[in-house]
Amino acid sequence: MKVLIVEDEPLAAERLVELLGQYDASLEILAPIDSVKQAIEWFSQNHFADLVFMDIELADGISFEIFKSVMVTVPIIFTTAYDHYAVQAFKVNSVDYLLKPFDLKDITLAMEKYHTHYDQAQYKKQLITLKNVLKSLEKEVEPDFKSRFVVKVGEHIKAIDIENILFFYSEHKATFTKTVDNKKYLLDYSLDKLEQLVDPAEYFRVNRKYLVCLRAVEDIISYSNSRLKLILKNCNPTQDILVSRDRVSDFKIWLDS
Numbered sequence: 001m002k003v004l005i006v007e008d009e010p011l012a013a014e015r016l017v018e019l020l021g022q023y024d025a026s027l028e029i030l031a032p033i034d035s036v037k038q039a040i041e042w043f044s045q046n047h048f049a050d051l052v053f054m055d056i057e058l059a060d061g062i063s064f065e066i067f068k069s070v071m072v073t074v075p076i077i078f079t080t081a082y083d084h085y086a087v088q089a090f091k092v093n094s095v096d097y098l099l100k101p102f103d104l105k106d107i108t109l110a111m112e113k114y115h116t117h118y119d120q121a122q123y124k125k126q127l128i129t130l131k132n133v134l135k136s137l138e139k140e141v142e143p144d145f146k147s148r149f150v151v152k153v154g155e156h157i158k159a160i161d162i163e164n165i166l167f168f169y170s171e172h173k174a175t176f177t178k179t180v181d182n183k184k185y186l187l188d189y190s191l192d193k194l195e196q197l198v199d200p201a202e203y204f205r206v207n208r209k210y211l212v213c214l215r216a217v218e219d220i221i222s223y224s225n226s227r228l229k230l231i232l233k234n235c236n237p238t239q240d241i242l243v244s245r246d247r248v249s250d251f252k253i254w255l256d257s
Contacts (some may be wrong), residue, residue, distance in 0.1 A: 003027050004042075004049040007079070008034040008059040012100070016053055016079070019107045036061045043070045051095075051114060056080040077110050146197045149177065151185040160185065166216035166233055168194050170209045178216075182234040204254045206230065207244045214255075 003020060007013040013032040020027050030049060033039050036058050043066065052074050056063050066072065081100045095117065096110040148159045164179045168191060175187045175194070189197070191211050198211070205211050212232065219231035228243040228251065235241065243251050 001027055001051070002030060002049045004030045004047075004052045004074070005032040006034075006039050006052060006054040006058070006063060007032055008055060008057075012055070012079075019102075019104050020053075022104050023107050023111060035059050036063060036065050039063070039066045040069045043072050049074050052076045054078055056082070075114060077114065145199045149185075149187060149189075151177075151187065153185070158185075162198065166213050167235070168203075168211040178234050180234070200254075201257065204251060206247060206251060207242060210241055212241075 001024075005013055005016055007016065013034075017029050017032075020029060033042055037060055039054075039058075052072075054063050054076050056078055057080065063078075075095045077096045077098060078094055079098045079100060079102070095114045098106055098110060146162060148161050149165070150157060150159050152158075160177070160179060164181070166178050166180060168175060168177050168187070170176075170191055175189055175191060177185050177187055179185070187194075191205065191209070194211055195203075195205055202215075203211055203213050212230065216232045216234075217230055218233055221229040221231070223229040223242060225245065226248060227245055228248055230241040230243065231237070232241055
């Protein structure tokens with residue numbers, strides 16, 4: 001962390017450096033600046049500091065003149081022997097206002113105030129930026145869903161386009177798919193894995209055993225206990241395909257999306 005000291009009294013500057021070292025020896029203290037003119041030049045040249053300790057009365061004027069000449073975005077902890085500048089200090093980006101002479105306790109409280117307010121503000125700003133980046137990436141990157149599945153038919157290998165698959169289902173601890181031409185094929189995927197491989201806008205896991213395509217649904221019937229029964233294309237009509245009770249609400253949203 002870089003700390004700039006703006007102070008025209010050499011002894012006061014040395015004392016401040018000493019106190020900051022006692023507070024945190026890892027702080028990088030930049031060479032002290034002792035005038036309004038020099039401070040304006042420093043900030044104009046886009047030098048970087050994380051925090052500034054700034055005396056209000058400098059050799060060539062009041063430090064508030066700095067803010068009239070150049071934009072200062074760094075947090076400031078003002079130091080002064082007079083308390084009548086407090087209102088002016090808090091009109092600029094002031095973190096705290098220390099009256100001379102101050103000690104290690106005063107420095108510690110001021111630094112804690114800086115970390116509490118400024119670090120949290122920076123964190124929130126960075127978090128918002130990160131969320132915006134992630135949202136942009138979500139919009140720009142298309143999900144990588146499978147366009148076909150490879151199955152084995154006897155001694156032959158066959159590729160089935162996703163457009164020809166009506167639903168996936170589990171039976172006797174195996175996973176199968178049923179196609180638009182009423183063919184049944186064994187797959188090497190679990191239903192849990194298939195949920196990640198197909199477009200959720202087109203396929204919905206209605207229960208533990210069925211992952212259904214929207215175009216496969218021929219009819220939806222109200223069932224007992226607020227459940228729904230599905231009639232699927234190319235599915236045994238005696239087979240009850242029920243939407244799990246805890247998925248009924250999401251299923252209706254999926255239908256209406």
